[in-house]
Amino acid sequence: MIRIAKPAVHFLSGIACILASAQLHAAQRHFVASYGVDGNGCTLAAPCRTINAAVSTVDVGGEVLILDSAGYGPFFVDRSVSIIAPAGVYAGVSVGSLQYGAQIGGLDARVRLVGLTINGVSPNATGGVNTSGAASLDIERTAIRGTLSGISINGSYTRVAVTDSSISEIANSGIIAYGGSLTITRTNVSNNGGVGVFLQGGAQGIVRDSTLINNSNGGLSVYGTAAQTTRAFVESSVISMNAFANVSVQGTVNGSAEAEVTRSQLDGGGGRGASTLGSVGPATLVLTDCALANNLTGIYATGASATVVASRNTVTRNSTGIEVSNGGQVFTTSDNVVLRNAFDLIGAVQTSPKL
Numbered sequence: 001m002i003r004i005a006k007p008a009v010h011f012l013s014g015i016a017c018i019l020a021s022a023q024l025h026a027a028q029r030h031f032v033a034s035y036g037v038d039g040n041g042c043t044l045a046a047p048c049r050t051i052n053a054a055v056s057t058v059d060v061g062g063e064v065l066i067l068d069s070a071g072y073g074p075f076f077v078d079r080s081v082s083i084i085a086p087a088g089v090y091a092g093v094s095v096g097s098l099q100y101g102a103q104i105g106g107l108d109a110r111v112r113l114v115g116l117t118i119n120g121v122s123p124n125a126t127g128g129v130n131t132s133g134a135a136s137l138d139i140e141r142t143a144i145r146g147t148l149s150g151i152s153i154n155g156s157y158t159r160v161a162v163t164d165s166s167i168s169e170i171a172n173s174g175i176i177a178y179g180g181s182l183t184i185t186r187t188n189v190s191n192n193g194g195v196g197v198f199l200q201g202g203a204q205g206i207v208r209d210s211t212l213i214n215n216s217n218g219g220l221s222v223y224g225t226a227a228q229t230t231r232a233f234v235e236s237s238v239i240s241m242n243a244f245a246n247v248s249v250q251g252t253v254n255g256s257a258e259a260e261v262t263r264s265q266l267d268g269g270g271g272r273g274a275s276t277l278g279s280v281g282p283a284t285l286v287l288t289d290c291a292l293a294n295n296l297t298g299i300y301a302t303g304a305s306a307t308v309v310a311s312r313n314t315v316t317r318n319s320t321g322i323e324v325s326n327g328g329q330v331f332t333t334s335d336n337v338v339l340r341n342a343f344d345l346i347g348a349v350q351t352s353p354k355l
Helices: 012-017 020-026 049-058
Strands: 028-033 062-066 074-077 080-085 090-097 100-104 110-116 118-119 125-131 136-141 143-145 151-153 159-162 166-168 175-178 183-186 186-190 197-200 202-206 211-212 219-223 227-237 238-240 245-250 256-262 266-268 274-275 283-288 291-293 297-302 306-311 314-316 318-326 329-332 336-339 341-344
Touching: 012 166, 020 074, 020 090, 049 062, 049 080, 049 118, 062 125, 074 080, 074 197, 074 219, 080 166, 090 100, 100 118, 100 238, 118 125, 125 136, 125 143, 175 183, 183 329, 202 219, 202 245, 202 297, 238 245, 245 256, 266 274, 274 283, 274 291, 274 306, 297 306, 297 329, 314 318, 318 329, 318 336, 336 341
Parallel strands: 028 062, 062 080, 074 100, 080 110, 090 118, 100 125, 110 136, 118 143, 125 151, 136 159, 143 166, 151 175, 159 183, 166 186, 175 197, 183 202, 186 211, 197 219, 202 227, 211 238, 219 245, 227 256, 238 266, 245 274, 256 283, 266 291, 274 297, 283 306, 291 314, 297 318, 306 329, 314 336, 318 341
Antiparallel strands: none
């Protein structure tokens, strides 16, 4: 399980380093604190109380620094800004009915969120973080839980990176991208009511060193829409115990889907380890150096436009190791290990030589 690190730090000395140059660039740095007042100037001597108040007046490209542990409320961002809670400071954002914890707007804005804890406190809390039109969003050391949606990405040109974070207990999907690019690193996406990570609309996703576990509608879904190819690359990750499929790649009449999964574990959950659905549109999956165990089906390909290329994988202890149906194609090299499944193979695979 990946956890957000909370190392012991000398907080005051860390703040002192940050403040050393604050007087030189006062407009570039605003401060919030539990004892602040929103009518203040958001200075070190007179901090504001909420993130929203500080963001609304800080210079474009500036910083909002959180001085002590408290709740700081939902906020809207309309400009490039970094919002930073140092390690050891609890910066809570309680999300009420019909609210987002962080709503990121601002055309071409570049936003960084560091060290926040975003909690839904209402069954109708809309979402944790939503971005629409921003150029980039970096989310680091942030926990999101208990909202209807976790992180929502809307925008063909938006780049989002989620690092050392946790998205859990979301009513629907943990992270959903409608276009744009998404990079997930050392992050836990678990116990959500929808898909752990859902890519569609031409989104381009990368998942590294992360865990997608126990999500109710699948671990990773790559879904082709919007007359574009939606793609995912997964490396050194654990995608396990998810219902329906740990990894699902599905083409539609409106778009194709592609995924490459390497050095990862896809096991358990009562569904499929890796599923490729190509009945109405192209779906391609490349599996390399993966373990697929304890699934209903280890590798599944159905539909004339479904293609799986598998090499150096271990497929074992599944009800069915590999299942191919309705014109799907599975190409395997001789270095896959498929054994000790109730049925090792249903359908036919094509053996490809190693080049």
